[in-house]
Amino acid sequence: MRLLYSDISPFARKVRVLAIEKGLSDRLTLEVVAPFQDESLRAQNPLCKVPTLILEDGEAVFDSAVIVDCIDGLSEPRLVPASQPARRRALTIEAAADGMGDASILIVRERMRPQGEHRQDLFDRQMRAVNAALDLFVAALADGRLSPDRFEIAEIAVAVQLAYQDVRRVSDWRAGRPTLADWYERVSKRTSMVATHAGVA
Ligand SMILES: N[C@@H](CCC(=O)N[C@@H](CS)C(=O)NCC(=O)O)C(=O)O
Structure with a gap:
């Protein structure tokens, strides 16, 4: 999976930290994108924001909370609690x-x-x-x-x-x-x- 991110983005950092905490960071290929300069990002994410996750089949996933949910679902233990409250x-x-x-x-x-x-x-x-x-x-x-x-x-x-x-x-x-x-x-x-x-x- 490709994670389009910028170094300073706290939303992208949330995803990167979660992946490291889960031992899944090697599943992510990190690609730096400058969202305010690079309009090509809009083809993947109409909001032209980072982070944007591109799955193996090309499907684009955003925003950061959805990406977190997606990565968290790949392995146990979950870092997004499963049960209420x-x-x-x-x-x-x-x-x-x-x-x-x-x-x-x-x-x-x-x-x-x-x-x-x-x-x-x-x-x-x-x-x-x-x-x-x-x-x-x-x-x-x-x-x-x-x-x-x-x-x-x-x-x-x-x-x-x-x-x-x-x-x-x-x-x-x-x-x-x-x-x-x-x-x-x-x-x-x-x-x-x-x-x-x-x-x-
Ligand atoms: N709600 C989004 C916020 C992402 C966001 O605001 N990213 C900023 C960088 S920190 C961005 O790409 N901004 C570009 C823009 O607003 O056009 C998420 O959680 O992913």
Whole structure:
């Protein structure tokens, strides 16, 4: 299978981390694509986004949550919990992490606008989403929806998006959130996280 990805994309990193955690990374051929420059990606994915997974028969799979589901189904143990309520709780945390990533990308792009074209209302709304998602992760750590002893889809999705906060300097997310900061410090040392750090081949 070919994984079309970009080094800095947290969504693509989620897929790569999951594949490493499952011992399936050798099933993926990684191909770097620049989604904002390379329109040929649109033939595979009408949204022209990474990650996009191309199966052996040419079928294209997106977005990252669907790719995760596809790869997770290839082997046991599953990193997306199979039974409720664990499944919906993990997928909701993943959705919050992915949504925080979407909001962060909008913030980064808003910051790139020239002076005078800046939309403060849009910026503030996205920043509220980032901060509320971060607060949800703190609460999830306290009640067990996120765990220091697991590294499944919820934990992976949050870890890669926290890393993206740092890479793009989106927010000062550690301030006032010591438990989340401590948790991230631990999980960011995992082999899968180190191997997929932006800039690492
Ligand atoms: N919901 C998508 C989000 C993917 C996404 O936003 N990828 C970014 C890179 S981090 C992208 O390709 N953006 C190109 C664009 O928005 O045109 C997923 O989870 O796969």
